[in-house]
Amino acid sequence: MKTERLIKMANDISDFFNAEPDKEIAAEGVKSHIMRAWEPRMRKAIIAYCQESGDGLSDLAKAAVAKITG
């Protein structure tokens, strides 16, 4: 999986949930969407990338990925 592609996907999802004023709810929305729609190797890759640097990921996307890892 190309990391750039996953970053773009995560940011696009975040852009939708960003309309939610409560950022905790928004991050939960992004997390839930990724959990329900992304195949495990994609999730694994974005988690690894986020832990490595997370450059290019929006703040909301980073917060959501952090929630996945718990």
Place this chain on the structure above:
Amino acid sequence: MSINKEQDFGTPASTATANVTLEIDGFKVTAPVGTSIMRAAASIGIDIPKLCATDSIEPFGSCRLCLVQIEGGRGMPASCTTPVAEGLKVTTQNPRLAEVRRGVMELYISDHPLDCLTCSANGDCELQDMSGAVGLREVRYHPVATHLNAVKDESNPYFSFDPSKCIVCSRCVRACEETQGTFALTIDGRGFDSKVAPSQNQPFMDSECVSCGACVQACPTATLMEKSVIDNGQPEHAIITTCAYCGVGCSFRAEMKGEQVIRMVPNKDGKANHGHSCVKGRFAFGYATHKDRITKPMIRASIKDAWKEVSWEEAINHAAAELKRIQTQYGKDAIGGITSSRCTNEETYLVQKLIRAGFGNNNVDTCARVCHSPTGYGLKQTFGESSGTQDFDSVMEADVIMVIGANPTDGHPVFGSQMKKRLRQGAKLIVVDPREIDLVKKSPHVKADHHLKLRPSTNVALINALGHVIVTEKLTDEAFVSARCDVASFNKWKTFIADPRHAPEATEAVTGVPAADIRAAARLYASANNGAIYYGLGVTEHSQGSTMVIGIANLAMATGNLGRIGVGVNPLRGQNNVQGSCDMGSFPHEFPGYRHVSDPETHQLFENAWQAPLSMEPGLRIPNMFEAALDSSFMGLYVEGEDIAQSDPDIKHVHAALRAMECVIVQDIFLNETAKFAHVFLPGSSFLEKDGTFTNAERRISPVRKVMRPLAGYQDWEVTQMLSNAMGYAMNYSHPSEIMAEIAGLTPSFAGVSYEKIDALGSVQWPCNDEALEGTPIMHTQEFMRDNGKGLFMLTDYVATHERITPMFPLILTTGRILSQYNVGAQTRRTANNAWHQEDRLEIHPHDAEDRGVNNDDWVGIKSRAGETVLRALITDRVQPGVVYTTFHFPESGANVITTDNSDWATNCPEYKVTAVQVTKVSQSSQWQQDYEAFSGQQLELLEQGLNG
């Protein structure tokens, strides 16, 4: 079997609920108010002679053959135009009526060729039948002038127009007006000179005729006749089946001679089409027996090798062995499959079952990924169910119709005709589209009240502006919202949408639509008694496709336009079984019935039923499969009935992914573009060769019935079953009805569906279960399908697409389809429909053309960030300045060479509708096109080598 002619009641049924009782030939009959005497008589088996009347169009009263006498009444009124009344006593047969009818017939026959024995309508001619019925025995007139030498018009590839046989009954003219709504035909001249004339006395092909066949269907003689009947004679039996083209799902009578389809005639009882058709379903079925059909399984080690024809057993065993090898080498998740909206419900169900239970993963996806996946997501979130809310007939009660990003007269022509009928009755129309579709002002007697000609990619800004006006001008239906919706979410949305940034004046700069137009359209929609929204791929195929679907749902809920006839949110599905393929669990994260794979209860249900361990993790979507192929973690693919190598975006990327895979198995009726990258070819069966069901855009499950034996020996579901058994996962169905029984047993919304019920009712709309034994035409009438029964409002901020115009790419390319061709064109390109559309063209506005020195028919290069292709230019003001448009029906056009990998945030539905491009005049095809021609030619040679042993 027999031809079982449909009964013609002479005039349309009345919709009145009050009845009257009268007496016809001494028999009592009760009929709804407004029924004609002719129809009332037919309902008790009394056939009154007729020629100009048929029950698909309004009565005309011109032929004077259907005269009757009414006790106490004067003269002999026409029974077709005389309505029933309480206590009438009608006589349909007596010597005086017989004499008048014989006289009328004598006049008709005096100017009609007496070539019945060699006439193509022999055996199916109402004029012949009426001559017999009235007992015509002689013709005393010897006219000095006749029409017997009138010249035939053979210009239409599918039907012939022989005016020498015309009785000028006007049935064709009225069918073109009332049924189709094109008004291409007229009666030209007066008296003896009267004649049926297409357009301004032009040949049919030069007229506005759209070749829907309504005139042919209505003609009582051989004047308008299918060429297939002229060539082959009358059919001898008929089987009811369902069209395999668009999402309207028209019911047809396949009229047969042995195993040869003589003609496809729209079924009068078809609940989606009511006896109407379009040029594709009616005439473009010849692809099913085209010489390009491949009917023998083939294998090869590499795509550089010649194909080798092998037995079914060898092909299936080889495919299974390869898939198993790949799993052993690369892991269980390294293979997957793709189902198709062109396949039946039973076939798609079986493919996803094979993948989930046989492959042991959820790597299954469907072509709905690239069309209506945002519909599934958006409507599931807001309404609780991934489907449209209405039946097609609901449009006849709509007062305001909003069409967003859809072109019904081209994409869904039979429904388009129904919508035009309602618009001619006076319903108001709002069109939201960057391009001027026919409904805007090119359809006779139809004109949009508002055309919101927005810039591509700005849908969400526009829907928000409409919502803003509705909220700030207090046009919301508070009673509906408080009773039916999640009020907290509504209040949150209200605050969000009332923000000035969503005001039409603020969004005007983004959308390009004047604020006043948006305000007027919003008021019109919100103030309608019944406001209905219809939308298509112009909504979904955007990076904010799902957001826009949610925005539409918000708007409908806020105005109370849900839960009854005449309103609703209506996605017009592209292909015949988009709804069904999604219903059947073709998405990687959902089991049949849209239940998530991680839901423990559902997971357990399917594990128990399928007797196999199932993954609780979502699988790969189609674009993810390509990505995974390119990093060598996805190496085997089973594709049934789908052509990803032509239809998917950024095609060079797709081709690279297909080349990277070690085993691509294609099951199709032709060596399609994807098959050129395949290692195993399993010949498929057309819709005429198999049993099953399709589910159309209104959730209507309709029968698909085998009318001929499969050319390759097996129906598609049987092939999947063989592959599954070879993979080691046992399947033992003996008929698709057993598969549907399994679906019904596992899917609550299908619990009441069975082949017996479909046969008895003709079709059935899901949900069909104990609560709705005969199905559900209108959804959400009492409550929404969400857990709490309440509709959910969601926030829909506008986010600009990644695809930006720049000085290097200053134009926006958007794509669409045309009436005569279908999707990737694999079917329609192999029919005479090419007479209407032989190539994809680039529509460009005159200003943009002039800036570039481009003239009509010039070759132009279209270059995007993804690639470049070359098409011929068509200069038209249908597109706005700054926007260019093309169709994608021909592989050599390479429309998807230029589309990008941008996609919907929720579903990864590609953003086909928005690509920044530059257009320049060129003199030769693009490098990609030259490479494609070489590759495609090489693949056809490798096929030829295989076929020649």
